[in-house]
Amino acid sequence: MERNNNIEQQIREQFSAREIQPSAAAWDRLDAMLSIAEEKKARRFVLPLRTIGIAAAILVFVTLGTLWYTQTENPKGDAIDGVATKENTPKGNASQPNTIQNEARPATMPESIAEQSNQVTQSTNAATVIESHKPAPRNQNNNRTQQKAVVNQPKANNHPMVNTPVNQEGVAQNNIDKVKSEPSPKLIPNTTEQAVAQHQESTAKVKVSANSLLSEVDGELELTFREKVLKKVSKNYKEAKVALANRNYN
Amino acid sequence: MKVINLHQQEKELIGQALGNNRHAQQKLYAKFAPKMLGVCRQYIKDVHQAEDIMITAFMKVFTNLRNFEHKGSFEGWIRRIMVNECLSFMRVQKKVKFIEDEDYFEESFNNIESQLSIDDLQSLIDDLPDGYKMVFNLYVIEGYKHQEIADLLGINEGTSRSQLSHARKILQDNINKLKNYSNGTE
Numbered sequence: 180m181e182r183n184n185n186i187e188q189q190i191r192e193q194f195s196a197r198e199i200q201p202s203a204a205a206w207d208r209l210d211a212m213l214s215i216a217e218e219k220k221a222r223r224f225v226l227p228l229r230t231i232g233i234a235a236a237i238l239v240f241v242t243l244g245t246l247w248y249t250q251t252e253n254p255k256g257d258a259i260d261g262v263a264t265k266e267n268t269p270k271g272n273a274s275q276p277n278t279i280q281n282e283a284r285p286a287t288m289p290e291s292i293a294e295q296s297n298q299v300t301q302s303t304n305a306a307t308v309i310e311s312h313k314p315a316p317r318n319q320n321n322n323r324t325q326q327k328a329v330v331n332q333p334k335a336n337n338h339p340m341v342n343t344p345v346n347q348e349g350v351a352q353n354n355i356d357k358v359k360s361e362p363s364p365k366l367i368p369n370t371t372e373q374a375v376a377q378h379q380e381s382t383a384k385v386k387v388s389a390n391s392l393l394s395e396v397d398g399e400l401e402l403t404f405r406e407k408v409l410k411k412v413s414k415n416y417k418e419a420k421v422a423l424a425n426r427n428y429n
Numbered sequence: 430m431k432v433i434n435l436h437q438q439e440k441e442l443i444g445q446a447l448g449n450n451r452h453a454q455q456k457l458y459a460k461f462a463p464k465m466l467g468v469c470r471q472y473i474k475d476v477h478q479a480e481d482i483m484i485t486a487f488m489k490v491f492t493n494l495r496n497f498e499h500k501g502s503f504e505g506w507i508r509r510i511m512v513n514e515c516l517s518f519m520r521v522q523k524k525v526k527f528i529e530d531e532d533y534f535e536e537s538f539n540n541i542e543s544q545l546s547i548d549d550l551q552s553l554i555d556d557l558p559d560g561y562k563m564v565f566n567l568y569v570i571e572g573y574k575h576q577e578i579a580d581l582l583g584i585n586e587g588t589s590r591s592q593l594s595h596a597r598k599i600l601q602d603n604i605n606k607l608k609n610y611s612n613g614t615e
Contacts (some may be wrong), residue, residue, distance in 0.1 A: 200466075206455060210451065
């Protein structure tokens with residue numbers, strides 16, 4: 180291709196050297212654009228700091244919230260256990276009304292007190308002697324037979340067979356009388372409480388165990404999940420911190 | 430000595446402009462802006478639009494100043510940025526497309542007296558279709574080879590040659606018309 184063409188040569192020379200004065204506002208526009216570009220560059224370095232700070236604040240709030248949530252959950256767990264125990268007591272009543280009713284009404288049920296006292300007396304030798312004298316009423320209610328035994332005891336005191344265990348009987352009578360006259364809520368309820376507690380424990384073991392197990396499992400799961408989340412959050416925060424430190428160093 | 434001093438001054442200004450020294454940047458702008466506006470005007474008919482593109486190109490000059498390796502002339506480096514900015518504007522904004530036409534013919538201007546002013550020549554070039562104008566400017570004024578033009582515009586070398594021959598033919602016809610008109614009026 181020939182480049183020494185006159186027209187093309189003229190065009191090349193004239194156009195390569197041509198100057199056109201730009202307007203006065205052209206530099207102002209360029210100055211503004213340069214300023215904006217410099218500000219953007221400065222913001223690029225600042226923004227990560229801000230974002231990291233905001234992220235750190237959010238992490239702190241999240242951790243505080245999870246800690247507060249765990250603390251508030253513990254009373255709830257206790258309440259649940261309490262409810263479970265309370266719930267079990269009526270169920271325990273359904274299964275064994277005699278003993279629990281005794282606990283509920285220690286003063287108003289002389290028959291039950293007598294029964295309980297009879298439990299005490301049975302542990303002693305006097306009860307066996309009384310029973311030997313009155314075999315027939317045993318087939319009936321224990322309360323009535325033992326009451327009769329108590330009533331008949333003064334008569335039997337004169338009997339020679341009965342003399343020796345009379346003192347024990349007397350002691351038992353005294354005990355029974357005392358129990359009758361003053362159904363002490365201390366002794367009997369203790370036994371009843373023990374019995375009730377045993378029943379409750381047995382029932383609680385049977386009935387509360389499932390719920391307690393579930394709650395324990397849930398608690399364990401939640402704890403592990405929370406722990407995981409907290410660990411992840413703290414790890415990410417540390418990584419971000421290290422990255423920022425490296426960037427600043429660079 | 431003066432040339433060396435000028436070169437040294439230019440190097441100092443470039444160093445200061447790298448540090449976002451606005452005064453140094455303004456001095457460099459004032460030195461090269463008139464010529465660069467002329468470059469943009471070759472490709473874009475509207476002077477105001479050409480000025481906008483010149484400003485955009487200067488933004489790229491100052492933001493990419495660290496890429497200048499001081500191997501060639503600073504003016505040549507700025508000029509290449511101006512040309513690329515004009516080409517991208519014409520391809521994106523004006524959506525110039527090239528018809529793949531490899532049927533070209535060797536065309537040269539008649540050996541006529543160069544009585545045409547630069548404004549006349551500019552008006553003749555402005556009348557060319559955008560594709561022809563781009564290839565003509567790159568080949569005749571900027572001095573690119575056809576392979577380089579093909580790489581810049583994303584066309585075949587044959588298409589570049591074809592576009593140039595068509596541009597020359599149209600310019601020749603227009604120059605002849607002007608000459609006949611001027612001879613007729615005289």
